[in-house]
Amino acid sequence: MAANRDQAGEWAARDLLSVPPRWVEGDSAKALSGFTDASFDYIFTCPPYHNLERYSEHPDDLSSMTWARFERAYRAIVAESARCLAPDRFSTWVVGDVRDSAGRVRGLVPLTISAHRAAGMHLHNDAVLLNVIGTAAMRLPAQWRVSRKMGRIHQYVLTFVKGDGKRATSALPPFT
Template sequence: MTWSDFADAYSAVVRESVRVLADDRFSTWVVGEVRGSTGRLRGLVPLTIAAHEAAGARFYNDSILLNSLGTAPMRLPNQWRASRKVGRVHQYVLTFVKGDPKRATQAITGGGAE
C-alpha cells in the first residue's frame, strides 16, 4: 500500500471512530512513528492529529509512553554509526476530545471535574 493510500484509509478509520464516539467524550490513540522505504519518518503522529481535527475531535493532551529498552542499547550504537538513526523506545499517547472537555471529564468521573 502506498503512503497516500494508507493515509486515506487511516483517515477514514479515524473519521468513523470519531463519528461513533458519543459527544463530550475523550478518545486516546497510542501511535509510534514509522519510516518509509528510504528511511525517513513518515509523519504518522501529525497525520493522526490532523485526521482527528478534520473529523471534529480536538487535540487535547499528549504524553510519551516509554517502552522496555530490550535490546535497543545493544543495537543502537551500530545503527547510529551506519545511518544516524536514533532508536525508538517510545510511543506517543494522543488524546482528543469530541465536544466539551469539562462534560467529557464529568462523564468519566461521574460528577464534577476535580
Template sequence: MPTEPRKHKIDLHGIYPYSILRTDRGPWQERRRYWNDLGLTRDAGRAGREEVETFDPRSLWAREVFNKPGLGTLSTFDPVLAELAYTWYCPSGGRILDPYAGGPPRGLVAANLGYDYTGIDLSPAQIEADLDAAADWAAAGLLATEPTWFCGDAAETLAELPEAEYDFLFSCPPYHNLEKYTDDARDISNMTWGDFAAAYRETIALAVERLRPNRFATYVVGDLRDSAGRLRALPELTVSAFVAAGADYYNDQLLMNVLGSVPARTPKQWKASRKAGRHHQWVLTFVKGDPKLATEVIGNPDER
C-alpha cells in the same frame, strides 16, 4: 514534620497523569506484574515480557499462548497503559470502542475492570485467539463483563455500528507496514503510505461518529521509517485526522518504554546511518465536545 495530605488524589497505583509516562519505573513495573500474574503472560517459555519495546496491538500472544498459526509478528500491548487510559478517560462501566483490537490485552483489562469493550480486527485467527483468552479469564472468574470482538475491516464494521453510543475511543493502530499482520488486501499494513493515510483517516472519522458527545478518545502511536530510512509522521497524521473528524487535540503524553534491546542495536545503526535508538511512543488524547462536560461524565477520581 509530617507532610500535608493531598486534597485530591490523582495517581493510580503510584502513576501520575504527567506528560511523560515512565514504564521503567517501579510503580509501572509492579502494576504490570499484577496483570501478568492474572494470566496475560502464561507462556512460560518466553522471557523478558516486562521489557516490551513497542505496543502495537498485533502480538505474538496467539501464536505463543494458544499456538495458532498466521498471527501477529512482534509486539504486545501493555495492560497498565490500557488500565490507565480507561480509568482516566472513561466513565465507570462505560462503553469502549477499539477499531484495531489485535491481541486480547485491551479487551481483557476492560472486562476485568467492568467496562463494556468492543474491538474490531481483520484476522479470523486473531479473533479466535481473543475469544479463547476471554473464555479462559471468564472460567477463572476474572471478568466482570464480557468483551466483544468483531471480525472484519475496521471501516466497514464501524459503519455498521450505531452512532454516538460509545463513551471512550481507544486503540493502537498498525504502524503502516512496520509489521505485516495478514495477507488481506484490506489490511492497511499492506497499503502504500498514501492509501494507508486515506484509509486511516476514514476509520478515525467513522470512529469519532460512534463516540458520544463530550467524550474522550486516545490513540497510542509512534513514528516509523520508510524504506529509505526517513521518518513517517504517524502522530501528526493521527492528530490531523481526529481534528478533521471533529475532535479537538487535548493531551499529548510521551510514553518512555524500557530500553530492552535498544542499547545493543543502537551503536551499529548509529555508526551506519545516524539513526537514534527509539524507545518512546505517543499517547494522544482528543475530546469530542466540551472537555469540562466530558470530565464531569468520568467523575471524581477520588470516588472511583
C-alpha cells in the same frame, strides 16, 4: 484481551466503571460502519503503525498498504470513529512513528492529529510511553554510526476530545 478483561473486572470491583466495557476487534473500516452515530462513550486503540509489523497480506490490511493508501484509509477510520463517539467524550490513540524505505520519518503522529482535527476532534492530552529498551541498546550504536538515526523506544499516547473537555470530564465517574 484476557488482561484487559481482568483489569475491567478489577475496576468494576472498585466501582470505577459505570458500565462494563465492550471491546470491538477486527477491521475498523468495516466494524465501525455497523455502529450508529454517538454510540461510544470512549475509544482506545493502538492501530497498526503502517508497515512496521506486517499482520497479513490482505490488501485491506493497513499494514500491507502503500503509504498513500494507508493515509486515506487511516483518515477514514479516524472519521468513522469520531462519528461513533458521543459528544463531549474522549478517544485515546497510541501511535508511534515509522520510516519510509529511504529512512525518512513518515509522520504518523502528525497524521493522527490532523485526521482527528478534520473529524472535528481536538488534541486534549499527550504523553510519551517509554517501551522496554530490550536489545535497542545493542542495536543502536551501529545504526547511529551509519545513519545518525536514533532508535525508537517510545510511543505517543494521544487523547482527543469530541466537544467540550470539561463536559467530557464531568461525564466520567469520580476520580478516587
